[in-house]
Amino acid sequence: MENFKETDLKQLRPGLWATVNERYPGSMITKTDFVPLARLKKPLPESRIAFISTAGVQPKNSLPFDTVHPVGDYTFRRVPSRSKPEDLEIHQLKYPTVGAKRDLNVIFPIERLQELTEEKIIGELAPNFFSFIGYNMDALKLEQTLAEDLADAVEAEKPDGALLAPA
Amino acid sequence: MSLNYLNEAVESGDTEQLIRYVRLHFGDGNEKNGRKEIDKAWIEALKLLLDVPATDREFILKTLGEKDAATLAHLFFHLHFYFVGRSGEWIHDGEL
Amino acid sequence: MMGHHFGVPRHKELQRRIILEMLDFLTTATRSGEVKMLPLKWANARQEGKEIERRLELKEV
Numbered sequence A: 001m002e003n004f005k006e007t008d009l010k011q012l013r014p015g016l017w018a019t020v021n022e023r024y025p026g027s028m029i030t031k032t033d034f035v036p037l038a039r040l041k042k043p044l045p046e047s048r049i050a051f052i053s054t055a056g057v058q059p060k061n062s063l064p065f066d067t068v069h070p071v072g073d074y075t076f077r078r079v080p081s082r083s084k085p086e087d088l089e090i091h092q093l094k095y096p097t098v099g100a101k102r103d104l105n106v107i108f109p110i111e112r113l114q115e116l117t118e119e120k121i122i123g124e125l126a127p128n129f130f131s132f133i134g135y136n137m138d139a140l141k142l143e144q145t146l147a148e149d150l151a152d153a154v155e156a157e158k159p160d161g162a163l164l165a166p167a
Numbered sequence B: 001m002s003l004n005y006l007n008e009a010v011e012s013g014d015t016e017q018l019i020r021y022v023r024l025h026f027g028d029g030n031e032k033n034g035r036k037e038i039d040k041a042w043i044e045a046l047k048l049l050l051d052v053p054a055t056d057r058e059f060i061l062k063t064l065g066e067k068d069a070a071t072l073a074h075l076f077f078h079l080h081f082y083f084v085g086r087s088g089e090w091i092h093d094g095e096l
Numbered sequence C: 001m002m003g004h005h006f007g008v009p010r011h012k013e014l015q016r017r018i019i020l021e022m023l024d025f026l027t028t029a030t031r032s033g034e035v036k037m038l039p040l041k042w043a044n045a046r047q048e049g050k051e052i053e054r055r056l057e058l059k060e061v
Helices: A014-023 A098-102 A110-118 A139-156 B002-011 B015-026 B031-049 B057-066 B069-087 C012-028 C042-060
Strands: A048-053 A057-059 A077-080 A088-090 A128-131 A161-165
Touching: A048 A110, A048 A139, A057 A077, A110 C012, A128 A139, A139 B002, A161 C012, B002 B015, B015 B031, B031 B069, B057 B069, C012 C042
Parallel strands: A048 A128, A048 A161
Antiparallel strands: A057 A088, A077 A128
16 A cells, blocks of 8 residues: 655645745644555444544533633533534634534534434444644644544544544 | 744744734734734723723732732633624634 | 535535545545545535525425
């Protein structure tokens, strides 16, 4: 199996990358160490799938994400995968939530994933999905704290595969 | 990393870079908007005090006296968005 | 589109298609870091979404 080579590195949207780096200096980092490709070990109809999102989606009445902190919030929330959209809310300042307010599935497609499971296209959903906010200005802390904590929490759900979605 | 950038600015006393960062945060990446947002929050706070309403100064003094500076700094950021929200003019794409 | 990575409100078919593409990629990706671009246009998605909402609103009346 061919793995990613450093020579293949290509910034898909260099203009956007430069703009964000200008507005939030140093916040855009370059990663050159790609993890090996991990394949599903079971067919999808037998697999347990997790979903992880930076959309800042959380159960109502859970501690809101800290959207005001100048350096960001390095916590995550568990979102029970059986939740209904009306049980959830978004705390996130930095992306347009106009569509999500009318239909959460545009950014956190929980109902579509539930339907695909009912139809047996997906074996089952992990008991919890996960969400955090993307405004994190300390990339090292993001990697060493949030990403590590989140990886442990996801692994505890014993998924066979995970879908990761930005906001 | 952005935090390193800010720490370097603190060490070198580059206050312009620090306030620029705050403006960018409040202005969702637009410094000019950030300036307006800071003004908006102060204007809203001022308007609320013009009639000299009774306020809970005991709470204020107790909070300032008892809470650590970092918590108060965090509160300061919360208050900014609180007053911007009260102004009725919300420029941000999402919600607190 | 930022904030709308799974499409537009109430366009279930599009939301579902995007997820299925993601799931398909779990098994078809050939190497780490590979990117698959979908032949979808935001303008078309918005137009279809508006049409769906118009039909749904007509039904609800």
